[in-house]
Amino acid sequence: MESQKGHRSLRSEIEHHIKKHGYTLRKLSELTGINQGHLSAILNRNPPRAITIRQLDALAAAFGQVPGWLYELYEEECFSDGKVSRPRLVPYLIRCAEIGRQDCIESIVSKLLENPKHVSILFSVAEQLFETGKRKEAVPFYQLVIDNEKDSHDDCFVLAHYRLFQTLQGTNAEEHWEAVIRFDPYRKRLPEQYQLDALLKLANVCFMVQKWNQVEKYADELRALATAVYEDELRRRKSSKECEPLKTERHLVVYYGQGFLAKGVALQMQGRYEEAKKYVQGYADLGWFQLLDETGQREVEKFRIWAKANLYTLDLLMGNIDILPDYVDFLINHPAEIPAGLLTIMESASKYDFSIDHILEHFSEEINHFKNYQDPINISRYSHFGYCKAIYEYKRGRIAKALEETLSCLSLADRMNHHQALKRCAELFWEHRHHTSSHFV
Template sequence: MEQAIMIRSEIRKCMQEQGFTLGGFSKVTEIRGSYLSLLLNHDPHKYPLPLRHFDRMTQTLGKPEGWLYEYYVEECFITGKADRRRVEPFLLRCAELGKTDCIKQVLSQLMENLSYLPLVFEIAERVHAGGNPQRAVPFYECVAEHEKYQHSETLAISQYRLFRAALGQDLQKNRFAATRFAPFRNRLPLHFQLDGLLQLANTYYTLSDWKRLGEYADELIALAKVVYQEQHQRKTSKRETALLNTERHLVVYYGKGYLHKAISFEKQGLYAESKKYIEGYADLSWFEGLDEVGKHDVQMFQMFAVANLYTIEILMGHNHVLSDYTDYLSKHKLEVLPGLATILESANRYGFPVDDTLERLSEEISEFNQQDDLASLGWRLQFHYYSSIYFLKQDKVNVSIANALQSLELSVIINNSSAFAQIVALFEFCRDKATDTQLNDYKSLLEEVRKYEKFTIGRLNHELI
């Protein structure tokens, strides 16, 4: 009650300071004078303040959006129970303005009665549909925390939304998000299942977890086949085909399943098995129901197949294909970064020179730092790491150290602890030949990691208290 009285007191105070009479304020805000008087001067229990009127008063008084919102929380429960007419618009407006603390205060009181949980989920979906998934996170977290039925569809969708919202450049956070979401993947509606499995596979690809990548690839292939067969049967029997509301064309889920499975085998050194799965997505022109977007996706898979067959040959030490592979990369810019990382890895393993390839693609290499999505950051890390080893073997120590430092910085950015340890070991091997500038850069990176670890441990201890 005190906060409701304070809001009205502050409004009256500002009106007085700015020379507003009740009639004048009524005219500017377009709120009927008698009603305005009731809102500002009478019992808040009898005359709660509608948010639209409060926002109009705020604007008229020249105050910033969200002014006194921390006090308006009480207004949502002024009658002793939640009033949807104020709770819903207030939560939506708080989400729009990023007023997370206000949202959490309302949700905390709202969850004293779990019958409001469907409303929270509904608001979450509306905020998410508005184009800012991060603003919907507190609502989905509320559903995830309070939904007691573990097989609830709304719980599964909330966990999926949280998983997608959590994905970023920090590999360890991504691993946690994937682990949290995975048990709910099969409880989702069909279109979310396809998207969820694809995102899980993509995540474990960036985590270099080839076993789990293969497992989710298998699930994706199986589900895509079932959906495709069901749609084909409906079309054959002339039954109405249900709209598949997925983010991508169905052919992408089918092709990506085979692509990821091929990669999982490749990374485990099972090259013959990898080739079999490459054949599974090399030509998907037979896929029915392809629109223009789907046809373009099929062409992309054809390109990936050619590139990955070259990758297999190079990884097997067949450097006779290097010239052809270099020609191919020069014509397909998107494949240059992963292609060169693979070429350097194999060159280090089998001892063949790749200087001509590096020279031919030097312009593309100079543009690598413009690629900053998570997958590209991982490939850039590998490229510089393998470059460091390659140039060290050529006794080009200064160039080797420069590449090691670049890969070390990338390992810090994406929080790849295993790569960080490997690169530190590499740097220490040739530390005595590093310049003062390189040593200072190295020290700065280590200090950054130390500060981050201190912050993480401190936050963990705080959460455990």
């Protein structure tokens, strides 16, 4: 194709296909939806009217060609007299990314990066792909921004790092932890509305990989920032000056409450139950929070339910088994809390050696659904649930079930690439290795 390029042009190819199909401009206008006058100006005016990428796609469809037809010749529409046409180039690169024309992207990028100022164009392409849900396609453009922007304090550079962190998917613990390490140095350079979301995601990812000290750090930062932003918002609304309202992914009360919740959970997972209770009180009743609209009120109610659930959790983990019937009733009435609740019950039973067979039977259907979870948080819970259940079964003397749970946990930890969980499960299996010969023969 490259060898022919010197003998072809976008317009000569279009004119060739018009003749080949015997179309008039009027007929072509009807087929493509492009104004007839615009078609004439594209083909006959001197200098010719520029073609948009959407018009080229419409022409391809009219001529029965595949998406991406003549894209390798479209560069001439994007560069003129040494200048870049941003309105044509950005949609072109977006379409190339959408349909996989990597050859065209590479050709354009090599020309663009001759001028460092054009990095902002690549960032614009990445942002538009990201905002339309095409995160995978956006990743190479964000990486180009990071690799070619010299100013590490530039907004595009910092946001590109954040966007790459946001594109994290799957359950690979090692990849998630590496992503935290890469993004962490840039978190405080983000604008406040992005910082709030970034800190919440950082805390959640560290929860998944069980880095409790890191969860605490980000939770503390989230609480401090959410409090400062809240106070600024109150002052702004009381002043007579008109200011741009703060734009965040979630209601402001979410960040404030999550700062307390994440801190409490991190303390809980380290066995610091009394300390954790103090933080539960921080989100148990957020009705005092001003600026609450209908969405905010719903979030406050969620925190109220979570606080009640987590107080049950802490009591049970501290050995207060008497609250178990009330906790089970709570879970029945709040099904969304069942995954976390059953983990707590299982952890407590394995720790204090009391029977929960009747509870496992009652929630057997829900437990069977655990293996279907796709989100990292619940998969992490499922992994810990299986580990605690293995200990529980060993203590009940049901060795075959215990070994089955242990092997299942090992498999899940391996699939998650979670070295800490893998080590813990291997140690459990090794501790009970003397049972293996009689049960696996």
